[in-house]
Amino acid sequence: MKLEAWCEMTRLRVEEYQCPCCGQTFKTDVPVMTKDSFGLQSPIHECGNGYWTAVMRPRTADAKMFWDTII
Known part of the structure; x- marks a missing residue:
């Protein structure tokens, strides 16, 4: 499934994250399901x-x- 379709189906959006160890910025763009x-x-x-x-x-x-x- 393509990322755009996954985001639409799950109602999630890609976020940016800065690694506290190396400082690089990464996007949360890898679909996962548990x-x-x-x-x-x-x-x-x-x-x-x-x-x-x-x-x-x-x-x-x-x-x-x-x-x-818990949240």
Whole structure:
């Protein structure tokens, strides 16, 4: 699925993120899906797995109820 279609389907938008380690700016333009969530994440780059970010949205009513208890 193309990024534009993914964003429309999930009602998410690409965000910019500045890595606190190297200072480079990355976009959250990698579509991801988990059991409970839709999202966009920034690419994992040379700084490693600890330096990426994502914007997420719950997929199900149960996931939304859970998110509402922690956010």
